[in-house]
Amino acid sequence: MKRKSIFWYAIGYVFFSILLLTACSDDNDNEDIYDRFFVEPETRVSSDGILSTTLTAAFTENTITYVETGELITVNTPNYEGSLVGPTLISILVIFYPLK
């Protein structure tokens, strides 16, 4: 097992604690904080068995970190809905399922 060093664990723990303090000041619960930092695509969910949506394909600019240098790079790419990943389309068959 290649666990990170105690140093990095401590850095992570301090970072997380700061996040929690920030969360408390915004009256959000810890669950929100857990979810906020992992970014997921927009979701579009069917209603009454129908998912009606529009996907626009176009070149748009986005910024992304180039990990080799740590630079924030602006990229101009073909994509759906202006994002570097398209929306997640969720089709609910038969009856409503409460998504987590």
Place this chain on the structure above:
Amino acid sequence: MNDLPDNPEIQRGGAFPHDPYSTNFHSHGLNVSPEGLLDNPFRHMLPGSTHDVVIKLPDDHACGTFWYHPHKHGSIAMPFFGGMYGLLIVTRCSDGLESVPEVAAAKEHVMILGSIRTDQSGDVPLYNEDATEFSDGDAGLWSSYTDGLLFMTNNGLTDQTLFMRPGEVQRWRLLNAAAGLNKLVSLEGHSLHLLANDGLTLKKMKTLEVEEPFVLGAGNRLDVLIQAGELGVYLLQVADPIGIKLSASATGIDPDTRRSRVGGDFPSPDYPVTLATVIVSEEEMSMSLPSGDLPESDGLPSMETMLNTEPAEIRNVGFESCGGEQTDENRLPSCGWYYEEYDTDYWGGIDFENLLMMRNEDDQGEDNPDDDLAMPQINYTTEGLFARSEPMFEMAAGSIEEWTVYNYTFSDHPFHIHTNAFLLTEVNGTELEIPQWHDTVVVPAATGVRGGGNINDATPGSITFKTYFNPEYSGEILMHCHIITHEDIGMM
């Protein structure tokens, strides 16, 4: 809605990549018609136009993790470089994996693993219209990307952080949306608990060794449970496929992993690549993992039916590669035939030396009587490069067939077939302990004379599967290599 720029007025023509800004819509894993307004990859949606895609899922459709992307032949790779894809999730509460209490209790995360490629200025340039090779510096098809940037993304970002609590179980829906890179995914200090390949459930959950990577081929999805361990910081990574001692393909029986050869003109990742930093913190949670059989995916014949039904046909397909550094002596018999069929005119007026193709391996052809190595060694009667007017096989609707796909190249190629999933039974001639449903599987490279040896002396890699051609969804069904840069030049 296609708001991409107009296609270039002057294009090379022939079978060379073309219409870079035309598009359409393909869904992976939806068992629906390949025709009309449904999952029809032959539609041509021009820039400036708007089109309806109307897909009605049958009530008994499998629940699972599927995805969508453009599939306009000759112009698929560039949208992939830009991140033009997304996930499709089919779900309901009454059955499927959601009926497993341990899975239902797990928080879900979507992880779309992309490979964004640009030039140094951050733009997604066109292919090289004057290319004479697939990969050869200035003459290469993708030479405009040679000194470019590669971003290995997770949901469009390269710096994701995810929190878990000790003991917490989460369900991650992974998709490898790269245009060609296979990805060996592992989480430091943790095991991956596999639930489903390509959205279709395994018979039982399979637990990998701690830090054992899973080979996620281009186009593959994986539903996996993660149970967080002790407090700490762990990296979700893509490992370098070279030098890995342990590996786990979808089947678990392909221990020899290789870098996928998307094309030599593209920059390679700087391995290991971090997909997310996972921080395990706060109070412990008491959660458990499933045991026992998982529910079979709906909408498919039972595994027993598939395995016990005598196949109506047995067919063989070959991934083959010709050109480049091959000599007359080590080329495949099909390669000479290539020079006859795929000439300068075929490639739009400029020679193109590389042929990446899928061939009907049941076509025995005829020996060339001239015995001239510069000419065809065998004249085959069916095409090797994509030609819509010449389908490779004609299957009977409602039949169950057995296919073997051979790989006569020295690099892996992911095999994907549209419309109907298939039940994988063998890899490299070795039977799987438990067959698995897929719509995309990496076909292992040929082995035996690595590094430029004679391909005719090597042992081809192979996958064998049984598939049911659902009569509700008959029509023209595509199959192709899911290294999209290969598909765009005819490996379909």
